[in-house]
Amino acid sequence: MPFFLMTGIFWVGLGAAAIPIVIHLLHRQRSTPVQWGAMQFLLDTTIHQRRRKSIDHWLLLLLRMAVIACLALLLARPLLPVSTYNHFASTTSSDIAIVIDHSLSMGRKSGDRTLFEHGADIVDHVVESLHPSDTLSVVLAEHTPRPFTDHPISNAASNAKEKLAQLGQSLHHLPPGMTDCSIADAVKAAREQVNTGRNVHKIIIVLTDQQRTNWQTGSDGAWRAALGDRDNGPDRDVAVYTIAVPPGGIVSNSPNVAVSNLQVTPAVIGINRRFTVNARVANSGPGDLPKGATIQLSVDGKFISAAISRPLPAGQSDNVSFDSIISEPGSHWLKVSADIVDGLEADNTAYAALDGVNRIPVLIIDGDLSGIAGFRASRFLSVALTSVDQGGSNPLFVPRTLLPADASGPELERYLEENPVVVLNDVPRLSPALVARLTSYVQAGHGLWIILGPRTDQANLAQTLGKTPLLPLSIKGIQRTTGNDFATVDLKEPNHATLAAMTANEHTNAFTGTHLAGWWAVEPAIGADSSATGLHTLMAVNHGNVSQPLVLAHDVGGSGGRVITWTSNVDALWNNLPVVTNFVPLVQETVLHLSAGASGARARRLESGQTLVWTGDSATPISEATISRPDGTERKVQPIVTNGKNVLTYNDTQLPGLYAIHFQPPSVPQPVYFTVNIDKAELDPMILSDADVEWLKTRKYLVDRITVEGLDKALGTENRGVELWPYTAVLLLFLLVGEMVVALLAVRLQEGSAVT
Numbered sequence: 001m002p003f004f005l006m007t008g009i010f011w012v013g014l015g016a017a018a019i020p021i022v023i024h025l026l027h028r029q030r031s032t033p034v035q036w037g038a039m040q041f042l043l044d045t046t047i048h049q050r051r052r053k054s055i056d057h058w059l060l061l062l063l064r065m066a067v068i069a070c071l072a073l074l075l076a077r078p079l080l081p082v083s084t085y086n087h088f089a090s091t092t093s094s095d096i097a098i099v100i101d102h103s104l105s106m107g108r109k110s111g112d113r114t115l116f117e118h119g120a121d122i123v124d125h126v127v128e129s130l131h132p133s134d135t136l137s138v139v140l141a142e143h144t145p146r147p148f149t150d151h152p153i154s155n156a157a158s159n160a161k162e163k164l165a166q167l168g169q170s171l172h173h174l175p176p177g178m179t180d181c182s183i184a185d186a187v188k189a190a191r192e193q194v195n196t197g198r199n200v201h202k203i204i205i206v207l208t209d210q211q212r213t214n215w216q217t218g219s220d221g222a223w224r225a226a227l228g229d230r231d232n233g234p235d236r237d238v239a240v241y242t243i244a245v246p247p248g249g250i251v252s253n254s255p256n257v258a259v260s261n262l263q264v265t266p267a268v269i270g271i272n273r274r275f276t277v278n279a280r281v282a283n284s285g286p287g288d289l290p291k292g293a294t295i296q297l298s299v300d301g302k303f304i305s306a307a308i309s310r311p312l313p314a315g316q317s318d319n320v321s322f323d324s325i326i327s328e329p330g331s332h333w334l335k336v337s338a339d340i341v342d343g344l345e346a347d348n349t350a351y352a353a354l355d356g357v358n359r360i361p362v363l364i365i366d367g368d369l370s371g372i373a374g375f376r377a378s379r380f381l382s383v384a385l386t387s388v389d390q391g392g393s394n395p396l397f398v399p400r401t402l403l404p405a406d407a408s409g410p411e412l413e414r415y416l417e418e419n420p421v422v423v424l425n426d427v428p429r430l431s432p433a434l435v436a437r438l439t440s441y442v443q444a445g446h447g448l449w450i451i452l453g454p455r456t457d458q459a460n461l462a463q464t465l466g467k468t469p470l471l472p473l474s475i476k477g478i479q480r481t482t483g484n485d486f487a488t489v490d491l492k493e494p495n496h497a498t499l500a501a502m503t504a505n506e507h508t509n510a511f512t513g514t515h516l517a518g519w520w521a522v523e524p525a526i527g528a529d530s531s532a533t534g535l536h537t538l539m540a541v542n543h544g545n546v547s548q549p550l551v552l553a554h555d556v557g558g559s560g561g562r563v564i565t566w567t568s569n570v571d572a573l574w575n576n577l578p579v580v581t582n583f584v585p586l587v588q589e590t591v592l593h594l595s596a597g598a599s600g601a602r603a604r605r606l607e608s609g610q611t612l613v614w615t616g617d618s619a620t621p622i623s624e625a626t627i628s629r630p631d632g633t634e635r636k637v638q639p640i641v642t643n644g645k646n647v648l649t650y651n652d653t654q655l656p657g658l659y660a661i662h663f664q665p666p667s668v669p670q671p672v673y674f675t676v677n678i679d680k681a682e683l684d685p686m687i688l689s690d691a692d693v694e695w696l697k698t699r700k701y702l703v704d705r706i707t708v709e710g711l712d713k714a715l716g717t718e719n720r721g722v723e724l725w726p727y728t729a730v731l732l733l734f735l736l737v738g739e740m741v742v743a744l745l746a747v748r749l750q751e752g753s754a755v756t
Helices: 007-016 019-026 039-076 115-129 160-172 183-194 220-227 376-386 410-418 432-443 458-463 583-599 690-698 708-716 725-755
Strands: 078-081 094-101 135-141 201-208 239-244 257-265 275-283 294-299 302-308 316-324 330-339 349-357 360-366 397-402 421-425 447-451 473-480 488-491 518-524 532-543 546-556 561-566 612-617 624-628 634-637 640-642 645-650 657-664 672-676 704-706 721-723
Touching: 039 725, 094 115, 094 183, 115 135, 115 160, 115 201, 115 708, 135 160, 135 183, 183 201, 183 220, 201 708, 239 708, 257 330, 257 349, 275 294, 275 330, 275 349, 294 316, 302 316, 316 330, 330 672, 360 376, 360 410, 360 583, 376 397, 376 421, 376 583, 410 432, 421 432, 421 583, 432 447, 432 561, 447 583, 458 473, 473 532, 518 546, 561 583, 612 672, 634 645, 704 708
Parallel strands: 094 135, 094 201, 201 239, 239 704, 360 397, 360 421, 421 447, 447 561
Antiparallel strands: 078 721, 257 275, 275 316, 294 302, 294 330, 330 349, 349 672, 473 518, 488 532, 532 546, 546 561, 612 645, 624 634, 624 657, 640 645, 657 672
């Protein structure tokens, strides 16, 4: 029994078929009998003509009713389903779209082949199962869905065999994907493809590893955008199925090694000075990583060294470490990779961007207002910054000491432009203008080191720095010890960048033997500026079983600005820090940490999807920039000048790996490297559960999760049949011709009756 694709039109059309009856009744001739003398001679003839006329009109009426009913039938699109009584079954056709997951997780291997290659095999099976008039289109599920076919390929076309064969070959030669994906967005793109076809049946097959993070289960909004209203929408009959790839589940006994957590210390790297690279190597299994697997370090594409891993059972991880140097200033890149064939190649390599610098200028604003004492306190800092060569021929740090009065006016801008780090060393009073400029300076990504001491003016500090995000602290007063009752130092965060170099190989407190006789008591301020984030204590004063902050750190703004605050001075009046063994590396590591934000190296190590931002001096105009992407493609980007800086932004960073920016003119220091990490969601092993599938089926977003064996049934029987509109159109044409003929006969008959 046929059904209708537009049932509402069918019932409205049947109602409209009654219109000719209504018109006939309204226009029926009403006559009043008139008796006249010759009536008896014409009685027989008149009755005969009236009956014939009545019969002609009723036939015309029925034909007109049939025309309207047939038109309604045509618009309602009757469909004869496949059945024993349907002799046209061999002519049924569908518009079929295949969504094949091309995310990073589909690069995992089952046997010797990736999951994506197994998915391409299923596409080949669909091609072999196509009916003569079916159409086929393919959509790749990536971060942004990519139609792999420009338009549906009709199996009835003369060159269909060639096109379908080329489609299969192209899929099999496609490299594994590297981004995440949205199945809902890909289904939306597939629906747009099938809707361009003329067949009534629309079928979407989703081939995926069933990774749950890509399915947006629980998000009605995403799926309604993909498929529309499943009860009353125009595409409510689009059938969506999914097949797990590979069909029998992942079969592999090889390990799956992932390299991650790349860390480079120090944060800013001096030319020809040793730096250390640490990485985490994890094996998620199912096989064990045998002894002898090689983990390699390359810098700027050149092999540097290798570490041989110990045996790594499934489910365990290990840390590897490398030492290296760079000999040229500017932007550099490195990668750590596992030289092994495993279950997923994409996560075997991790990248990092780093900067090489010749000098790190440091501006020290000293609190000795007279300058007579020769900046005694700041000399300890200057000596600490320049005393250790770190393996190089020249000091990395270049300190310069000024009075607060000198660090103002027109010269201040030049000082701040030249120095990525400013130290406020026990400054008694600060002008509002200097505080405002320092606030902007730090918010732009620079570093500020605040050292409190005996000359610090508590009231002035509360009214100046205390009103900004630079010092979100409430200063309570000076704490002093008496006699030999010294306070000691506790490490609260030994792994922080300012302390890690001193604590990495220490089995005891790296600052054992440090004594303090004075410090400022501080605590977090209530209602501190919201742009100051992550205030935490790195080192603490321990006195009488009471712990108070000694070294505090926090970030300011979103551009890498950093602030370190010491609550005790550095001139040996309140403590013996300057004569402690680790004082020199502590000072240097503090400056390196503060200068890292301005260097931008860490800001160039991005997470997947994070906006790439580069800034440079606008004194050198840039006409255009070219970004080289990890896949070898290039994008042109036009920098703009904002607040006296060249600024370049780029948002398409879903692809993990190495990005390089080249500028025109080439006089600008280049290239500048950025790296993007793998999207962690793509490494999530959780798959679509039965409850998730039921959620999709209940809301009609999914017909069912099927196997390859059930594919032929899904393609051959679900809502399959023959549309009867061509036959209905022919019938309508015959009815129209018949209505015209009967109408002409009725008119002639009426004219003949009038003459008689």
